[in-house]
Amino acid sequence: FIRNNGIPPEDMSPETWRLTIDGFVENPLTLSIADLRNRFEVITRRICLECGGNGRAFFDPKAKGNQWTVGAVGCAEWTGVRLVDVLKAAGVKKEAIYTAHYGTDTHLSGKPGKLPISRGVPIRKAMDPNNMIAFAMNGEAIHPMNGAPLRLHIPGWPGSFSHKWFNRLQLRDVVHDGPKMTGAAYRLPPHPVAPGTKVDPKEMVLIESMIVKSLITSPQTGLRLPKGEREVLVRGHAWAGDNVVTRVDLTIDFGATWIQAKLDPPPNPYAWQRFSQTVRLPQKGYYEIWARATDDQGRMQPFAIAWNPKGYMNNSMHRISVYAS
Amino acid sequence: FIRNNGIPPEDMSPETWRLTIDGFVENPLTLSIADLRNRFEVITRRICLECGGNGRAFFDPKAKGNQWTVGAVGCAEWTGVRLVDVLKAAGVKKEAIYTAHYGTDTHLSGKPGKLPISRGVPIRKAMDPNNMIAFAMNGEAIHPMNGAPLRLHIPGWPGSFSHKWFNRLQLRDVVHDGPKMTGAAYRLPPHPVAPGTKVDPKEMVLIESMIVKSLITSPQTGLRLPKGEREVLVRGHAWAGDNVVTRVDLTIDFGATWIQAKLDPPPNPYAWQRFSQTVRLPQKGYYEIWARATDDQGRMQPFAIAWNPKGYMNNSMHRISVYAS
Structure with missing residues (x-):
């Protein structure tokens, strides 16, 4: 980018x-x-x-x-x-x-x-x-x-x-x-605030380490599988600022159950880590696949955004859709 | 009701x-x-x-x-x-x-x-x-x-x-x-569908058992704690159709980390179960408290709705907000 x-x-x-x-x-x-x-x-x-x-x-x-x-x-x-x-x-x-x-x-x-x-x-x-x-x-x-x-x-x-x-x-x-x-550049409120809250930039604190996050890079969202095909190889990357990603889990039921993905160690510190997992869709229909990374401090990606005035540090889960015919 | x-x-x-x-x-x-x-x-x-x-x-x-x-x-x-x-x-x-x-x-x-x-x-x-x-x-x-x-x-x-x-x-x-x-009454599509999909009622299947769910009954959403107060006693109910709720967890960080709540057994089968937990807010600010129940089949409440044409069976997590001053 x-x-x-x-x-x-x-x-x-x-x-x-x-x-x-x-x-x-x-x-x-x-x-x-x-x-x-x-x-x-x-x-x-x-x-x-x-x-x-x-x-x-x-x-x-x-x-x-x-x-x-x-x-x-x-x-x-x-x-x-x-x-x-x-x-x-x-x-x-x-x-x-x-x-x-x-x-x-x-x-x-x-x-x-x-x-x-x-x-x-x-x-x-x-x-x-x-x-x-x-x-x-x-x-x-x-x-x-x-x-x-x-x-x-x-x-x-x-x-x-x-x-x-x-x-x-x-x-x-x-x-x-x-x-x-x-000013407000690269700064967050000193405590969590409600969506839309105005915060005095003088109170805000500088962002240092980025936080745990993942991205599904394959398949692309909206994929339609060939008729009868039920398996999807899900691949992506995960990273965690100054920390290491220790696991990535996938869900196809909006977070009700989770499937642990295979996760590669980083080739060197501060590289992102690859994950992959073949997911089996139980029947035809519309599915969302979400990925959730967890770092070595036990912190997971959240399901929703902790809002802040400048829109920084959104590490909520990445969601893609897949249709099985 | x-x-x-x-x-x-x-x-x-x-x-x-x-x-x-x-x-x-x-x-x-x-x-x-x-x-x-x-x-x-x-x-x-x-x-x-x-x-x-x-x-x-x-x-x-x-x-x-x-x-x-x-x-x-x-x-x-x-x-x-x-x-x-x-x-x-x-x-x-x-x-x-x-x-x-x-x-x-x-x-x-x-x-x-x-x-x-x-x-x-x-x-x-x-x-x-x-x-x-x-x-x-x-x-x-x-x-x-x-x-x-x-x-x-x-x-x-x-x-x-x-x-x-x-x-x-x-x-x-x-x-x-x-x-x-x-017809379409009390019926779901036979497989998951994308939001807004039209489904032939003849294909749809009758809902039988309801599914795992919970509700925070106290405090009411929007509570403002007295200045300096950081503890909130969270109470509520959880139920799971024909099943039993085996745990309830709370999060104050949008699902990044979880706190297990105390959960009472049902006084008799098919009664809802009470949960409670004192949650400590780390600092002043806006928090959301979410509750997530898990049943004895290992199924959890999802974070989002699996859409269906008649709007049944929404068991996504209940969210309330609390302000600490």
Whole structure:
């Protein structure tokens, strides 16, 4: 999926690209992509990346913003270097408590110097060895719309932390206050609220880890099975922010009974996990197949949305329909 | 609750009331209420009685009929004699495969001789010792709107089998074909159908046993707790047609996690069962409390409605809201 906050830059040449690491560091760095490749261990990982507003279309009352249904999530294979290795090379000072991420995209208003987005994470999350500064996607140069030539990855947290066209990381001694770090952006009420409630953005809290979720990718909803055919191979993906999915269950009777699916472990941390199960439909007719993932903290996907003003974090179950003739 | 299909009779005098048992029996009987009291063992039982269309208001697309929300169910204490004892006294012939029930209510059209409703059950169900011919309700004469002076009870099946103003039971050698036994009344499609599907009534099948369900009776939805109060005592009832409820679980997070409730056994077969549990709300805010019952066949209440054309058998979970300040 593609989600941009500003106008993508015109210049994405990898040869002249420079990444600056500055702020509360002992040795500010300015690194070319060749420097990253040469000075640090290069790793390849599958990383699940999801927009915090994935599923927003299903909120009632509606929440403003991109009306994503289920597709604002993906799991590409990324190649790059560990953010933590680069931070160690820069020497993080003990005053540093937060990062600030910058890319070269520009504000939709066209005003020079105005940033479209600059997010950051607490130092504890920044030092996670699973964070990556990536220069390749699925074995090729990063696509221009996915942040060529250099992209940050803060896996498990909303995709907006994973800056595209990434050219600077600053270490700060305060919670970062860049665009989309303040106001209501990527924030939830501090406690559950009734649908439609207005909440003061000053009370709202930043979203950190995403939560357990699954998606049926096959069959497509509305499938009509050939006459007499009663078996459906259901396949999909499940993921759980900073956690691991420990089981996926399917139901064909609106949640009255459940069938445990086969679940693969993640090929590496922060990749989504595949599930599959052949489901037998007892007779002809209309069925819904729902998938429900559970994480290693024992948390399951809910059946309904806990409403919030900006329509974030909808991890309610994915439902598809199948007709048996 | 009260649900009538015709016009209640004007004469409900217990003194002159006669019940006829006829059709495929060795000894047709005509019994006064005094005869019932004197000739058969008198029993008192709590009996859960539910309309097959309870919950119809929540179908989408809408189903025609009474737009019941959750209230078309009750569990009064009834006193009377066992239907099976009376049938044995009449001597059921081996050709008898079905009952036909009649009351003295009259058709809404006012046409003399036209019956508003006459339902019946297979002989196997008719011989269940839990069926009752009742002449008292909650220790008093039956209320006129509940079928005074005599009422049949076929517990566990839709309330329409439990004829009010009951004055005749005929044993038949065919499946009974009285009003509301044919057409689409009290029938479901033979297989699951997509919402809005038209189904030929000739294909549809009669509803027999009702299914597992629960109802939160306290607190009322919308309760606002006093400031700082975080505990809510949740109470309610659960029932399961011909089966027994073995557990009730509550959720305050839309089904992500569950809390098992204390569940009482039924005081007698076919009574609903009480559940209760003190739920602790983790912080202030808006919560929904949902209850989910599971029966001794391992079947749970679903989270959504399996749609059917007449809007029967909605046993999806009951949801209430509570605000903690």
